[in-house]
Amino acid sequence: MLLKEKEIDYYMECIEEFMELEEFRSMNTFIQHGKVSCLEHSLSVAYYSYFLSRKFHINVDARSLIRGAALHDFFLYDWHIKEGRKKWHGFRHPKIAYDNAIKYFDINDTERDIILKHMWPLTIKIPRSKEAFIVSLVDKICSIAETFRIYPSLISP
Template structure:
């Protein structure tokens, strides 16, 4: 099995290995996030892409890598679970922070990254550049994951062949 880029990046792994090896985090592999990706793989993609951007911009790579992994740390199917207090977009960041605090300590920037990663869908504006990055990367990854699944559909393949 070919290793992914993030699996070969020792600096990245040194920052997040405790989370990647945590049993609560690994449970995310049991949930489909955006059609063809598990929630765990989605979180890794968001974390690693955000980490790479932060590294280039000389930002806080540790906070962005760790919070990127934890931004969707919830254990339900978001397509089926409904909340009385608000939408999934509003609720799941708060649930993710609460779950993340059970497996690791979070600094203020990490909390902001997780809580504000749905900025645009929610009104809570991020305080940090790292929070904006995770929000944008999360949106990009969600669209990318959805489009990859769309490209596998027979009708779309037929249309693209024309």
């Protein structure tokens, strides 16, 4: 692990509320990239976003960064399966994830920005916060790493 023990504890505290919800945990049943589940991907993006902010001493709202990243792909369907996928998934899923997030959790403005803007520059909605820029960047890095299986899993499937 790259984070220090107290940072891991903080990370776990930030996602604890989500992990208690069956709908959030159900993301483990949907594949995101390669053999990586949506849950694993989302938690990896949250972890590495937090890690980068700490490593480079970027002053961020760490709680919102972790929470927004964990919820950025909370769309609850397998976009690889034709019957279950929404048309234009890459463009539409941020809004679907946001709608699911506000259905179950209290989301602040930074978390909203992260969830809705994480697909930039594919979507034209530019992130307004440092946290959303970080998550957008880390999301792309994790997606490439997962697709090509070039880093180890953070959680067990």
